[in-house]
Every structure is written in structure tokens, then in C-alpha cells.
Amino acid sequence: MDPAENLTIRQPDDWHLHLRDGDVLSAVLPYTSAHFARAIIMPNLVPPVRTSADAEAYRSRIEEQIPGHHDFTPLMTLYLTESTDIEDLKAGAESGLVKAVKLYPAGATTNSDSGVRDIDKVMPVLEAMAAIDLPLLCHGEVTDPSVDIFDREAVFIERVLEPLRKRLPELRIVLEHVTTRDGVDYVQSASSKQAATITTHHLMIDRNHIFKGGIRPDYFCLPIAKRSDHKTALRKAATSGNPKFFLGTDSAPHPSRDKYTSCGCAGVFNAANTLSCLAQLFEEEDALGHLEAFTSLNGPAFYGVPYNENRIRLRKTEVPVTYPAEIQVGEDVIKTFDPETDLFWEVVKDDTN
Ligand code: NCD
Numbered sequence: 001m002d003p004a005e006n007l008t009i010r011q012p013d014d015w016h017l018h019l020r021d022g023d024v025l026s027a028v029l030p031y032t033s034a035h036f037a038r039a040i041i042m043p044n045l046v047p048p049v050r051t052s053a054d055a056e057a058y059r060s061r062i063e064e065q066i067p068g069h070h071d072f073t074p075l076m077t078l079y080l081t082e083s084t085d086i087e088d089l090k091a092g093a094e095s096g097l098v099k100a101v102k103l104y105p106a107g108a109t110t111n112s113d114s115g116v117r118d119i120d121k122v123m124p125v126l127e128a129m130a131a132i133d134l135p136l137l138c139h140g141e142v143t144d145p146s147v148d149i150f151d152r153e154a155v156f157i158e159r160v161l162e163p164l165r166k167r168l169p170e171l172r173i174v175l176e177h178v179t180t181r182d183g184v185d186y187v188q189s190a191s192s193k194q195a196a197t198i199t200t201h202h203l204m205i206d207r208n209h210i211f212k213g214g215i216r217p218d219y220f221c222l223p224i225a226k227r228s229d230h231k232t233a234l235r236k237a238a239t240s241g242n243p244k245f246f247l248g249t250d251s252a253p254h255p256s257r258d259k260y261t262s263c264g265c266a267g268v269f270n271a272a273n274t275l276s277c278l279a280q281l282f283e284e285e286d287a288l289g290h291l292e293a294f295t296s297l298n299g300p301a302f303y304g305v306p307y308n309e310n311r312i313r314l315r316k317t318e319v320p321v322t323y324p325a326e327i328q329v330g331e332d333v334i335k336t337f338d339p340e341t342d343l344f345w346e347v348v349k350d351d352t353n
């Protein structure tokens with residue numbers, strides 16, 4: 001086979017994933033565990049995953065649903081609140097259970113009501129995290145209603161992130177799902193303690209997709225997709241090989257009935273076709289050689305965990321790859337991210353593992 005048509009890489013990890021709970025968890029998890037070795041699991045359940053005991057119980061519920069032939073490790077996070085208990089967090093981190101803490105500015109996104117209103121109130125927790133080198137994962141948007149939705153990331157950097165970095169330069173911080181050139185430039189010029197995840201869909205769509213021919217709730221997510229020149233900056237960062245940028249799919253399933261309403265939920269479910277999308281766009285950017293860095297090397301290096309030893313093979317196909325356009329959960333359906341283009345890369349599990 002022509003090596004240009006095949007690419008073998010270390011097994012990827014997903015550094016930002018929503019798995020939910022119950023029936024949705026069991027329906028969506030196999031799409032991630034089929035391809036990914038590990039994933040950082042977002043804690044925005046209702047109620048959120050706030051304590052080490054919550055995280056341990058949630059991890060068990062996830063582990064119960066991993067198909068027997070998949071080898072997958074959920075990496076747990078805690079949801080930062082103004083009453084997070086430092087001793088509990090330290091114990092969770094020291095035992096290896098808790099891998100990071102998630103900062104949601106209160107009201108920023110789906111299930112973020114218990115998030116942080118006043119960063120001063122969580123400074124002691126952040127100081128304790130810096131001391132034990134536990135990363136802070138930021139949903140990087142301000143919630144001030146006077147700030148335009150398209151500016152909320154840039155304003156978060158100015159009002160929250162940079163002041164926090166100055167106060168606690170030793171804290172490891174990930175700007176999650178970066179969506180703007182401002183975010184890319186900021187992370188690029190920051191210290192090695194700062195990194196960013198980039199989602200699959202923000203590399204493929206811009207804000208016009210949300211309004212093409214009518215309103216398209218399937219493309220509504222937070223942070224909202226920005227202008228196309230921001231997407232260009234994200235693609236450049238992701239495909240550059242720069243160790244500060246790594247994959248966090250932000251696969252965030254919602255039943256269509258919760259999206260197609262007068263106040264629809266934000267989130268895109270992309271676990272089922274993420275690697276096909278990524279291989280295709282790295283090929284388009286003439287950067288297939290950097291795909292492994294983005295999906296499988298930069299994340300582990302930042303989190304200080306070993307690379308995966310298993311490999312996966314991506315194979316160029318002549319006919320478009322197939323994936324479910326939607327998945328059924330009870331009476332509900334969850335739509336898969338539609339990249340509005342055929343995909344010609346499929347994942348083949350390497351039998352030499
Ligand atoms: C996420 C969700 O649905 O939980 N939605 C989204 O649009 N990304 C929450 C989040 O990560 O903001």
C-alpha cells in the first residue's frame with residue numbers, strides 16, 4: 001500500500017469530552033472508547049462533579065459502560081465552585097483520581113450555574129493547585145451580558161486569564177476550546193505553563209454555518225464559532241505541531257429536541273467522526289506529519305503522562321467513510337457533527353498492537 005495513503009500514529013487522547021450520564025453515557029461512550037485511549041471527562045453533570053467522591057462514583061459509572069473489547073481510561077476532573085474543599089481536592093489529586101479542575105464562569109454555558117462568580121473567592125484553591133501542579137481548565141468566556149457573544153473569549157483573556165497568570169504564574173492553565181486568533185496568539189506567547197485545546201468542529205466551521213439558509217441549531221456550541229479568519233488561525237495552530245495546542249473534541253451530546261427549540265442547548269456531538277475529520281483537514285493543510293502531535297503527543301506532554309503505546313492506523317479511502325448521522329437514545333436522537341463534506345479517512349485499529 002502507498003504509505004501516503006496510510007498513517008500510523010500513537011493512539012489519540014481527547015483532552016475535553018462530555019460523556020453525560022445514564023442512557024446517554026452508554027450510547028455515546030463507545031464512539032470515544034473505540035478510538036481514544038484516554039479522555040479528560042468534563043464535570044458539568046446536574047448536579048456537577050464537585051468532590052472526589054463524586055468523581056470516583058462518576059468514574060465507576062463510566063467504567064461500567066466501557067465495551068469489553070475497548071481499552072479506555074477516563075481522566076476525571078472536578079467542577080470548581082466557590083466552596084470547593086481544598087483538602088478533598090488535594091486528596092483526590094494525590095490518589096491519582098483527579099487530573100484537573102474545571103473553571104466555568106457562572107452562567108457561561110450548559111450546566112454552569114454553580115460556577116465561579118468571583119475569582120478572588122477561589123484563589124486559595126488555585127494556589128493549592130499550583131503547589132501540587134494540578135491543571136486548571138478554563139471555559140474562557142466572560143458572562144457579563146454587556147459583552148458581545150463573539151467577544152467573550154477575548155475579554156476573558158484580558159479580564160480573567162492574564163490577571164490570573166500574573167497572580168499565579170506557576171499555575172498550569174489550559175484555555176479550553178480556543179476559538180479566536182486572540183486566544184491562539186495569547187497562548188502562543190504565554191509561558192510553557194499555558195496551553196489550549198482545540199475542538200474538531202471549530203477547525204471545520206465558522207459562524208456562517210450557524211445561519212446558512214436558516215438557523216442551524218446543530219452548529220450552535222459555546223464558545224460560539226467565530227469568523228472564518230479565526231478558524232484559519234485555529235487550523236494553523238493545530239497543524240503547526242506547536243506543543244501548546246492539542247485536541248479536546250468538546251464532543252457534547254444533546255438530544256435534538258433540546259436543541260431544536262426556542263432556547264436550544266449549546267453543544268456538538270463529534271465523537272463518531274472526529275478522527276476522519278482531523279485526518280482530512282490535516283491533509284488539506286499539508287500537515288499530516290503533525291497530526292500525531294496534535295492528537296497523541298502534545299496533550300500527554302502537557303499533562304505529564306506517558307504517551308500511549310498502542311497505535312491506530314488511518315487509511316485513505318476511495319469512497320466516503322460512513323458514520324451514523326444520528327444515534328438513538330430511547331425516544332431521542334443525538335445528531336452527529338455534519339462537516340458538510342465527504343470524509344475520506346477511516347480509522348483501522350492496528351493489529352500489530
Ligand atoms: C457544553 C455542554 O453541552 O456541556 N456545550 C458546548 O457548547 N460546548 C458545555 C461547554 O463545554 O461549554
Ligand code: ZN
Nearest residue numbers: 018042250252
Ligand atoms: Zn465542553
